[in-house]
């Protein structure tokens with residue numbers, strides 16, 4: 318089998334992803350006083366409902382700072398899942414995209430899991446439908462099925478392992494050492510990078526993240542020439558020609574660590590630019606530049622900011638707490654099946670020190 322062994326996504330699905338991204342509603346503009354009033358109301362609701370905010374690095378600064386101020390967490394999807402499973406709060410309010418809410422509910426079925434907008438999806442999730450993926454897996458029964466966290470609960474239920482960008486490399490390496498063949502889904506660029514790093518060849522699903530897929534290598538080269546001192550930080554969901562120019566490649570956590578610990582003063586960052594909120598907090602005197610998404614062949618469905626992460630705002634966050642809706646609900650049989658593969662990932666991550674056994678708030 319060659320590393321080009323792959324399952325293409327039908328054109329209709331690509332068109333649907335583009336349409337969903339274009340249709341994602343933007344949040345209303347709010348003045349300072351409106352924001353302050355909403356923040357105060359949300360803090361009150363969180364307290365009275367024994368609820369905690371679980372926010373991703375890519376959501377709006379307002380939501381990240383609220384999570385920090387109220388004892389919740391701002392994190393990548395791995396830490397979000399781990400935090401939700403350990404907190405004593407009765408309700409989790411997941412500010413991110415739908416699969417993150419599903420993972421929270423999967424791990425904490427006794428908790429109420431609210432989200433500001435259940436339509437906040439992910440191109441990787443939409444691009445890997447459970448029916449088609451199940452057929453693909455059934456055609457290759459001798460393979461271990463490894464799926465990225467950015468998938469539906471139904472797809473996770475088909476998997477042997479769930480991984481995130483924070484532990485994918487270590488888990489695939491572990492499976493390779495045990496002599497397993499692997500089906501990888503759904504991100505084609507992350508799969509390609511893992512193949513290069515581990516030397517394993519996988520059967521790869523050809524999904525993509527519309528944010529990272531748009532970073533442009535030619536334009537990045539030009540930006541580097543303008544800023545020769547800048548270090549280039551790249552998330553591995555980006556195309557190979559962009560990854561090839563990176564000084565550091567890794568998950569959001571790895572990129573945050575690089576900004577904080579490297580001695581350099583300037584960074585070009587190829588991931589969702591809302592991560593700058595946390596980067597500036599950790600390294601306030603460093604200059605951050607967004608890697609280019611415009612230029613030759615640009616489609617700019619996202620322009621370095623996820624349209625579905627952007628569906629989380631102060632107003633719909635307040636509303637979901639007030640209404641106790643929308644809530645994540647999961648079919649119990651599917652939940653149990655998916656849980657086994659997520660739990661395998663969490664156990665592996667805790668044993669290898671990739672996440673702490675008892676996560677601290679606002680990491």
Ligand code: SF4
Nearest residue numbers: 439440526527528623
């Ligand atoms: S940034 Fe990409 S991977 Fe993350 S939720 Fe948005 S589309 Fe999905």
